[in-house]
Amino acid sequence: MIRPVIFITLFLSVAAGRSAAQSFYRISGDYVIKARLADTTSQLVMGKFYYDRNIKKIVYINSFPEKETWVTCDSSLYLFVDGELIQRQRVPPAAEFTIFHLALENQLDHFGLKNTFYRIEKVEKQDDLVVTTWAPHKKLADLFGKVMISNKNRRIHGIVFFDHEGELVKKQFFENFVQADGLDFPTDVVEIIYSEGEEHYRKTTYRNIRVNEWEHENIYDYPLPVL
Amino acid sequence: MPMKKALLFTCMMIFLGSAAWSQDSDLFSYDRDAVTTALSDLDEAESYVTGHPGITLSEIRSSDELSGTHLVKLSPVDGSSLAGEPPLGIPSFWWGCIFGVVGIALVYFIAEDAEETKKALMGCVAWTVAWVVFYLVYWLVVGATLWSYY
Structure with missing residues (x-):
């Protein structure tokens, strides 16, 4: 009698382990960025993106405005043209806070704020939205502002960023979710940036989302020079 | 008299509450028409680029045919815009x-x-x-x- 119980327990634990191992780890797709910026310039960027949450390199292969490949890894941003390294610069190491990583980790609903120096200050229901207000650790309140996140039907709806003085800095909205092989992903991200009393807009559209693909190994782990 | 004060206080609280509510609700909405209008030129640019696969901004700028169109006013991508303010979803405050x-x-x-x-x-x-x-x-x-x- 005891053996079947042990077998069932083992089977379930192994199945649970396999299920965790088979979770989402790669995402790729096409993207289009349209931006009207503060200095009245406008940008159109089109290309493909690739991200593997274990490798943590974000690879953007742009077809417009120029044929370029941008790769972020740790605190570096690399620019390649025709496979040749043109430029390397230091950037914030923020791969884990990109929409790609957060979607794969199923953390978009709190934008990765859990386990950071942000704490939940307030949760309230507003019509069909659940709004959570996150405040930075008190010792960092002079540097960072509050962040408000709204969820609708357990999906992220919008984020509102404030600076440390409480001024509205940016709003970000996540729209038109699709199910790509079981992964929930917003195909439109609209940003409204507030600067000197004016609003500026940026819209990113994602298409042809692919999840956990086996191809393009050399792109997901784009070879970077040892510096 | 105390009844009137209580009534006034209640009305005031309801008014302030609804004002705060609408302020918070407004935070999670935006003017879709304003965004559509502001980005309409870029929608046209996207259509043009999609209709001419492989074309680059350099080629557009060197084309006599396209001089004077809004296409030549597009800005190139620079690293700081990619990594700083988040066109690709990387918040710089992190x-x-x-x-x-x-x-x-x-x-x-x-x-x-x-x-x-x-x-x-x-x-x-x-x-x-x-x-x-x-x-x-x-x-x-x-x-x-x-x-x-x-």
Whole structure:
């Protein structure tokens, strides 16, 4: 009698382990960025993106405005043209806070704020939205502002960023979710940036989302020079 | 008289409450028409680029045919725009936002709060102990089952 119980327990634990191992780890797709910026310039960027949450390199292969490949890894941003390294610069190491990583980790609903120096200050229901207000650790309140996140039907709806003085800095909205092989992903991200009393807009559209693909190994782990 | 004051107070609270409510609700909405209008030129540019696969901004700028169109006014991509303000979803304010052991160090050095540091350390230890216990029990059960077959 005891053996079947042990077998069932083992089977379930192994199945649970396999299920965790088979979770989402790669995402790729096409993207289009349209931006009207503060200095009245406008940008159109089109290309493909690739991200593997274990490798943590974000690879953007742009077809417009120029044929370029941008790769972020740790605190570096690399620019390649025709496979040749043109430029390397230091950037914030923020791969884990990109929409790609957060979607794969199923953390978009709190934008990765859990386990950071942000704490939940307030949760309230507003019509069909659940709004959570996150405040930075008190010792960092002079540097960072509050962040408000709204969820609708357990999906992220919008984020509102404030600076440390409480001024509205940016709003970000996540729209038109699709199910790509079981992964929930917003195909439109609209940003409204507030600067000197004016609003500026940026819209990113994602298409042809692919999840956990086996191809393009050399792109997901784009070879970077040892510096 | 006290009744009137209570009524006035209640009305005021309802008014202030609804004002605060509408202010918060407004935070999670935006003027879709304004965004559509502001980006309409870029919609046209996207259509043009999609209709001319492989075309680049350099080629557009060197084309006599396209001089004078809004296409030539497009800006090139620069690294700071990619990595700073987040066109690709990278929030620049995330400098120094780190986890695990380094997170404990962050709490220690920045917060200078012994109690907070202790909590962070205890959390890290508890998580590690839980995983060690889980794996010990798991492999003990596996071992016992296999042993019973031999």
